[in-house]
Amino acid sequence: MRYPARVALGFGVLSALCLVALAVDEKPAEKKKKDAAGSGEVTLQIADWEETLERVAAHKGKIVVLDAWSTSCAPCMKEFPNLVKLHKKYGGKDVVCMSLACDYAGIKNKPPEFYREKVLKFLTRQGASFENLLSSVPSEELFDQKMQLSSIPAVYVYGRDGKLVKRFDNSDAKSDDDNFTYADVTKLVEELVGKK
Numbered sequence: 001m002r003y004p005a006r007v008a009l010g011f012g013v014l015s016a017l018c019l020v021a022l023a024v025d026e027k028p029a030e031k032k033k034k035d036a037a038g039s040g041e042v043t044l045q046i047a048d049w050e051e052t053l054e055r056v057a058a059h060k061g062k063i064v065v066l067d068a069w070s071t072s073c074a075p076c077m078k079e080f081p082n083l084v085k086l087h088k089k090y091g092g093k094d095v096v097c098m099s100l101a102c103d104y105a106g107i108k109n110k111p112p113e114f115y116r117e118k119v120l121k122f123l124t125r126q127g128a129s130f131e132n133l134l135s136s137v138p139s140e141e142l143f144d145q146k147m148q149l150s151s152i153p154a155v156y157v158y159g160r161d162g163k164l165v166k167r168f169d170n171s172d173a174k175s176d177d178d179n180f181t182y183a184d185v186t187k188l189v190e191e192l193v194g195k196k
Contacts, residue, residue, distance in 0.1 A: 032195045044101075044120045045114045047133045049146040052100055055131065057162050059096040063192045064158040065185065068147070070139070071118055075179075077152040080126055082182030083155075086189065087130050095195045098131045099123070102152055106138025155185050159192060165171025 019109075046054070056064050062155045069076035080099070087097035103115040112134055123132050135142055143149045154169040166188060168180040 017101070020140055025129055040127075042120065042124045042129055042131045043126075044116060044123060046136050047100075048136045049142060054132070056156075056158055056195055060154065060160075060162040061093045061160055063090075063160060063189060064156075064162075065095060065097050065180075065189060066156040066158070067097075067099045068102055068149070068152050068154040069099060069133065070152060071115070071122055072103065073152050074165075077122065079182055080122075080128075080142075082185070084126050084128055086182070086186060090189065090193060091130060096131070099128060099133065101132070101134045102139045102142060104135055104138055106140065112136045129156075133188060151193070155182075157188055157192070159187065165192065 004193070018154065052066070056066060065086060067076075067080065069080055071077065083097055083099060086095065090096055101115070101119045104110075104112040104120055116134060119132075119134055137146060143151070147154070149167075149169060150170070150171045152165060156167050157165045159165045168185055170179045
């Protein structure tokens with residue numbers, strides 16, 4: 001069937017608009033992908049430390065577990081699946097799991113966005129369908145000035161009142177046997193969940 005030129009042009013414009021709408025589906029500040037298990041959407045937003053704390057505070061009334069990690073930290077990546085397990089067991093009920101990737105090193109030609117794909121790829125493989133943040137503060141400044149932390153991995157557990165209950169890190173560890181594990185984190189979370 002032949003259409004008049006105006007109708008054909010209208011179809012062309014409509015088709016182009018549909019393609020543009022599909023291409024502009026995501027916000028520039030947030031990247032989304034389906035996790036490997038297909039159980040949910042994996043998101044990653046860039047935030048500074050103050051914004052991270054605001055996001056923690058927004059979940060007042062629930063226990064918040066914030067995992068500070070990096071793709072350049074082998075112990076972090078080894079322990080990360082335990083955060084996903086914790087989320088699968090308690091997430092959405094009494095506990096909110098969050099992650100803060102500390103990959104940004106402050107290198108001038110490698111802004112936080114430079115690390116986005118690498119971090120998002122790891123999160124997607126892990127099935128991390130909870131709130132994930134990528135720090136916009138260079139890691140050295142973040143650890144020294146903002147978090148008063150000597151190294152990662154570190155896990156912050158906040159109570160229902162929004163206050164920090166405990167920070168798990170290996171700052172005082174004298175050997176590998178002294179390092180915290182997610183068994184320690186999970187034990188504390190279970191205790192807090194039981195204190196309704």
